[in-house]
């Protein structure tokens with residue numbers, strides 16, 4: 001032991017680093033890396049679990065929705081608006097110069113080819129998540145005839161694009177497909 | 188700290204001085220875990236299990252709080268919610284296995300820690316209070332682990348709850364009402380599950396509080412040591428940090444290797460397969476056993492098979508089981524030998540060895556089916572257990588001739604006498 005200690009001190013004098021310092025730093029770094037590796041799963045467990053992520057899709061029968069009407073359905077615990085636009089509403093949506101929009105998109109980009117009258121969006125305001133009005137009969141559709149969010153006054157047009165108020169984006173369009181002319185699968 | 192030569196905390200920065208005046212937390216840490224706590228220089232590895240038990244308590248609290256985020260304490264869905272943790276929650280299986288096996292590791296550390304105290308006479312004056320608080324911690328930990336085991340609401344959970352609360356039924360006259368009070372019903376159900384969850388969440392924090400008292404009481408006389416001889420001067424001690432922080436860190440590393448081995452490769456080895464069957468109030472598992480850490484006491488409970496005088500066997504078993512631990516409260520006054528360490532007590536050493544074997548035998552019987560020869564072995568082993576504390580220890584204190592003690596810790600380590608010039 002004595003000789004090792006002396007050798008150690010000699011090295012220390014040359015480089016300024018002792019073997020102890022090295023062991024210290026190595027041990028603490030190893031423990032630190034271990035701690036980070038442990039903390040990751042302990043935090044990650046709060047993310048949505050597999051059953052929540054499992055994409056529950058819903059089939060919606062749209063045959064009873066008249067033009068100008070909309071329905072609200074629940075998908076992944078969130079409301080989805082399915083709206084059958086009138087020709088007038090489609091015309092209004094297409095008349096807008098999209099370069100003036102906050103989130104520029106055409107109605108065609110937000111619907112399926114040949115089914116431009118079917119506007120399917122999440123009923124979740126892109127501001128802070130309230131459910132906008134306008135899907136049910138008699139509700140306030142706002143200045144632009146689409147949806148109006150009562151929480152902080154965001155107005156959406158007939159393509160559910162944000163036109164006025166604090167919301168940053170158009171209402172989101174979920175993944176969906178037409179299984180037939182009357183059934184839509186959302187998710 | 189009661190050692191005059193203990194390093195004094197001296198803040199080096201302006202902020203340190205400011206803090207020391209307002210809220211001296213750094214001083215507290217320095218005095219209890221830092222260079223300000225002089226610790227006998229000769230502590231062996233048996234002195235590492237207290238801090239290890241503390242760390243496993245932290246593991247239980249962290250993993251437990253996480254499990255509670257996903258667990259549902261409702262008799263209809265509790266079992267499924269544990270399966271949800273195992274299958275759906277990100278890393279949920281790992282966190283649950285850490286919690287279930289962490290309980291075992293907590294008890295391994297606790298048992299070695301208690302055994303250390305029994306052998307080296309750490310319960311003797313001036314450390315009686317440390318010992319008594321330790322027994323309280325152990326009792327609380329048993330209650331916590333029992334109630335935790337009920338939460339997954341499997342077959343063992345349900346029947347464990349039924350059997351353990353059934354113990355209270357043995358109390359004459361008020362037994363039945365007490366059992367119904369504890370369960371909030373006539374058998375374990377939603378009411379019992381909910382209160383067990385509430386208490387299972389609470390008790391670990393009560394344990395943490397008692398641990399603070401335990402360590403506070405420890406820091407008045409300071410740590411005992413393998414010779415049992417009092418610290419006599421500065422050369423007998425080294426500062427806690429870095430010496431024992433490094434040593435405790437090393438055992439922690441080794442313990443975590445074993446812990447992760449069990450967690451990842453043998454996660455159900457210490458559990459019971461029947462607990463993966465949902466609770467069924469209409470069918471008792473063929474062989475019902477508690478977790479391994481309760482086995483010695485369970486063996487004593489089952490050792491009583493015939494009524495004695497007017498006392499029914501059931502009540503005797505319950506009384507004996509509780510007494511087996513409560514007798515520890517009297518230990519500092521049962522063992523009157525002035526010599527602390529078993530190292531210098533030739534006869535005590537032998538009887539201590541027999542006691543360890545006796546408890547292991549009891550443990551084995553407690554885990555075995557309630558049949559012969561295990562019942563008879565439990566009866567003898569149980570009788571010996573009480574004889575050790577109530578007869579052998581008091582007699583030994585009078586009859587045994589201890590070996591000569593070293594004059595000081597330093598002398599026992601270096602062979603050189605302690606220089607008391609300082």
Ligand code: HEM
Nearest residue numbers: 247248251252254255258283287290332335336338339391
């Ligand atoms: C001394 C500390 C602790 C011990 C000894 C302990 C022991 C146990 C045991 C043996 C189980 C049954 C494991 C199984 O077979 O699944 C369990 C389950 C559970 N514990 Fe703890 N526990 C402790 C602390 C905590 C704390 C602090 C919390 C919450 C804050 C907690 C929450 C839970 C939950 C939610 C369960 C049910 C989930 C499951 O069964 O895995 N535990 N505990």
Ligand code: FES
Nearest residue numbers: 125127128149152
């Ligand atoms: S949440 Fe809709 S406007 Fe704020």
